[in-house]
């Protein structure tokens with residue numbers, strides 16, 4: 157098969173660092189990032205990265221900072237190494253891994269550090285809404301006063317209408333996320349919710365209610381990558397390899413899509429990864445998907461082929477997405493309940509999937525998890541990046 | 552800010568001027584010069600009627616900076632009768648209940664005022680079709 161990955165060496169995730177999501181008024185963006193980097197380097201037995209890839213969306217708007225990667229490399233005691241920041245809104249984390257993967261696969265870089273970081277809580281809501289709205293088409297969407305919540309609401313209303321779904325059709329995405337976050341020490345909202353909480357929740361942007369949205373907060377997470385010929389003598393954890401890597405794009409503006417209810421970039425990048433890894437849907441043990449708004453969880457399940465068009469919400473209703481279900485999603489609470497960290501979100505997703513495969517997920521552990529699909533979306537899905545992570549046999 | 556940026560878009564913002572592809576007849580709005588359907592150059596101007604229907608809609612309460620004074624307001628995806636879809640605010644709703652499929656027509660309104668210097672940006676919004684009771 158033409159697209160089957162043929163690299164000489166496996167590329168492994170050898171260390172992860174996750175910090176609690178929340179309002180960290182006492183920490184700056186560089187301090188948030190350093191916490192995650194320090195944790196990841198320690199987790200990787202001190203392996204020194206040759207290159208830094210930063211996933212961030214909002215620092216230029218909210219922290220007045222470009223060249224964030226050079227800044228963070230210096231601040232983390234890595235002055236001198238190659239460093240670059242990647243921006244693809246909520247897909248930044250997946251895109252950062254994609255770029256790091258390409259660098260390692262090329263043979264030009266042996267070890268890499270990825271850090272996703274976002275600092276948002278210094279700002280008032282109107283400024284945050286304007287900053288988030290930069291992920292939409294500036295000339296043809298944002299100028300009309302649209303917001304990221306409004307985009308999700310436009311999709312959700314049309315979804316419920318076209319598929320004749322009940323008003324609470326998406327409730328169980330939120331209930332599942334909150335149930336999983338209850339045992340995640342890094343989550344913002346560690347409290348399970350009931351269906352009544354959802355149906356009585358205040359509207360944010362009809363039909364999107366408070367429990368259909370994710371809280372935007374500060375956070376940082378990090379990964380250390382290495383080729384399998386450049387590993388330290390001893391690695392304390394089971395090995396997780398990147399079995400497939402892909403990215404795709406579609407129109408930024410919702411109105412430019414032939415079918416707005418089809419996340420074509422998500423579908424294409426998922427298809428490419430399944431093809432590269434030679435896997436089918438039955439092989440996937442968990443799916444860390446993008447759930448900044450609950451409608452994206454339903455649309456992502458459909459795009460990746462786990463449900464037919466218009467049927468994604470039924471997987472939530474039927475319990476298929478829960479930790480003991482057929483296709484567990486958002487196993488640490490997702491953006492919904494762990495908290496959404498903008499461009500850093502994808503790195504959280506990838507780190508959480510790695511914990512699952514290494515058997516280090518604690519109370520959130522999926523039994524016998526060997527293969528994880530991880531998908532990051534930017535804005536309303538204009539950018540999608542999908543990866544398959546796999547536990548290396550015998551490690 | 553950015554007076555020239557808004558000036559460049561005045562044709563489409565004030566008159567719904569878009570394009571039609573001379574190769575495959577795809578109707579294009581907003582204008583984009585390369586046809587998304589066939590990939591050929593498409594710079595032939597085409598003026599849209601301004602009539603369409605609501606594809607989806609919602610209300611914005613938490614407005615971004617620059618839009619707070621209008622909040623709450625209704626945002627819609629409008630399917631133009633010629634085919635393309637666009638994003639716009641709905642206006643002049645009065646007591647009308649907005650529904651998917653509701654016929655709407657374009658009007659020109661203030662979109663935002665840019666900060667303290669007060670540059671106003673005008674463009675299209677959509678209101679319920681006035682002629683609909685007569686033609687129905």
Ligand SMILES: [Zn+2]
Nearest residue numbers: 572575586589
């Ligand atoms: Zn054409």
